[in-house]
Amino acid sequence: MARFQYVRFKVSWTAILTLAHFTYLLVGATIFQILEREAESNNRNHFQLEKLHFLANYTCLDGPALEKFVQVILDVWEKGVNPSGNSTNPSNWDFSSSFFFAGTVVTTIGYGNLSPSTVSGQVFCVFYALCGIPLNLAFLKQLGKCLTIHLGRLERGMVSVVPHKQTVEALAVSLFFITGSLLFLVIPPLLFSYVEGWSFGEGFYFTFITLSTIGFGDYVVGTDPGKEYISLYRSLAGIWIIFALAWLALILNMGARTMEYAIGLTHPGFKKQKEEEDVSSSTIEDTSNM
Amino acid sequence: MARFQYVRFKVSWTAILTLAHFTYLLVGATIFQILEREAESNNRNHFQLEKLHFLANYTCLDGPALEKFVQVILDVWEKGVNPSGNSTNPSNWDFSSSFFFAGTVVTTIGYGNLSPSTVSGQVFCVFYALCGIPLNLAFLKQLGKCLTIHLGRLERGMVSVVPHKQTVEALAVSLFFITGSLLFLVIPPLLFSYVEGWSFGEGFYFTFITLSTIGFGDYVVGTDPGKEYISLYRSLAGIWIIFALAWLALILNMGARTMEYAIGLTHPGFKKQKEEEDVSSSTIEDTSNM
Ligand SMILES: [K+]
Ligand SMILES: [K+]
Structure with missing residues (x-):
């Protein structure tokens, strides 16, 4: 009888934790969605207006050309280059930033505002984290x-x-x-x-x-x-x-x-x-x- | 004598670890910088050329206006809205994304491609992580x-x-x-x-x-x-x-x-x-x- 109770307790503990974990995720997902969706929609509409405004002000531009330019900006941003300003901007990979980056790797914080974009950088990052963590x-x-x-x-x-x-x-x-x-x-x-x-x-x-x-x-x-x-x-x-x-x-x-x-x-x-x-x-x- | 040796060992173990850790960070910083700096500079130059090309093609545009537009795009991107495409893009905060986001919070992975932008979302995120982790x-x-x-x-x-x-x-x-x-x-x-x-x-x-x-x-x-x-x-x-x-x-x-x-x-x-x-x-x- 004691053994039966013990087994039941063990099974239910795993089940309870699984249920609790998934419920927690579902509840979180719902609340985050409620809190963030409206702000996102506002930001999105505001940006579309800005885009239309820009197109109306500079009549030599057409929609597709602008879209292409937006894509170029996003690509360069994802490669870790700040598109605003000119090429005299300080490098993202100066020594202090690189040091800070190494710190965010070994602590597993990984902000991701900087991340290796070359293959050799990515390979080195994997081995660096393997020993560094x-x-x-x-x-x-x-x-x-x-x-x-x-x-x-x-x-x-x-x-x-x-x-x-x-x-x-x-x-x-x-x-x-x-x-x-x-x-x-x-x-x-x-x-x-x-x-x-x-x-x-x-x-x-x-x-x-x-x-x-x-x-x-x-x-x-x-x-x-x-x-x-x-x-x-x-x-x-x-x-x-x-x-x-x-x-x-x-x-x-x-x-x-x-x-x-x-x-x-x-x-x-x-x-x-x-x-x-x-x-x-x-x-x-x-x-x-x- | 034994006690002296023991104390020396303890002091040196802390010192060795501190030294090893900081050396490791310095070496990592140097190598990351060497690996990434050239690629960054190439990307940056390539982007400046694209920008000049764009300005030359659409002569009604001037540099400052373009800079201002780039800033608008970056602002909206940092708020978690994808600037490319039109407003019929699927929301970043649909349920499956929100669920995935909740998962990245409790596991402390935190990709950050999505993150709460409203004050209420940020406050909730803090308490959600406090219990969820x-x-x-x-x-x-x-x-x-x-x-x-x-x-x-x-x-x-x-x-x-x-x-x-x-x-x-x-x-x-x-x-x-x-x-x-x-x-x-x-x-x-x-x-x-x-x-x-x-x-x-x-x-x-x-x-x-x-x-x-x-x-x-x-x-x-x-x-x-x-x-x-x-x-x-x-x-x-x-x-x-x-x-x-x-x-x-x-x-x-x-x-x-x-x-x-x-x-x-x-x-x-x-x-x-x-x-x-x-x-x-x-x-x-x-x-x-x-
Ligand atoms: K992390
Ligand atoms: K992270």
Whole structure:
């Protein structure tokens, strides 16, 4: 009977997750569509009007010629060249941009405002990412360890001042969390918004999309061709990304542990069942490792 | 003395990783620049010629007017509207595209060929990703477990036929690896290349950039406005992404375990040192968890 219940639980857990995942995607798709469709349609109509306006003003032009020119602009844009301005524009592949690009590859952010367009560039990119992603993960892990050690030191320093241990622990973790949030999640978006001329909301949106490693590339710092950036700006953004990712990984790790601990306290049965499941699957793995 | 050596090892490990990481980024930046800069310059010159040609053919146009029009095209493109064709183009936010977009958010691929342009869309996207990314990870983990269980069953089935256990184990893992590679890494790129009119190299590049979750968005399946896709095509691509990611996570996990095992066999000292380090850092963590 217990075994029957256990099997039923396992089957239903997979089924529940599958159902939840697909429902989540369907709901998301519906809401995104509702939110974005009208704005898209407005933008589209506005552009058609602009096009008609342009054709009416310059009567030597005909529709097909303009369409052909639009296609030329899109082709060159997709190859990573900014079509506005003349050929004295700074290159997209100057060293600091190339460095920033390498960073977005190994962190798997991949904004895509720059991407290799030659075959050799694409082949190199594949092998570069193959080695670079594990290296970056190892680096972030080591960075996280260093941060933990500093947190430990801070705690021991505070223990020597305040004798109550649990208060010190809570204080140290709060301090770590608050300082990190300010340093990595609040100050940088404010700075980016100021430099790039974005609203604060856009700055926070950019921060979230970057640190979740989604990296749409709709907002990228240091890429406005109409702006003069100080040379350190892009490098600072790169360093921010690395440290913020390490800090975030640490916080998420702490959160997951706390949650597991809390679940273990409130639902002892759940943890036992989980362990049983782990044992059964590890038995299979042991068989395969023998 | 031993303690001194241990401290030196720990310091140098962090230093080595930091140095390795930054060297790797610098080398990557240099090579990407060398590979891409010439192609960019060629594209740029070619485009300037096209622009001059266009101005010479349509004499009623002047340079500034054309520049202004180019800017209008870029603005509308950045808002996610395809400027070529007329307003009867299919919407970018039809349901299947929106579903595919939701999938690229929760897997953190984020191609960015579509991205929310309204404030409400961006706010929703942030909260959607906050819940969706952990849900997707849980789903991939469960899917990986199911795959492992099936592998275990396959092994047990083979054990009943062939009595030698280690041969069976090697065979089962190879079969799992080869079948998975064919199903997830070889057949899909061939199919995508065929449907999208890409070269095989481009198809493999797209596959790698997708499954590494970098997602530049320079190649995305099902987005060519000049092509008629069957309605299942984008959904199939989405299902491929989910299963391939689960399979890859499992393979990487297996690989990491095998490597750790091999390092433990060949460098027993390395593992001991690693363990010592883990103990020392976990002592600190224990202090903070008390
Ligand atoms: K990404
Ligand atoms: K991306």
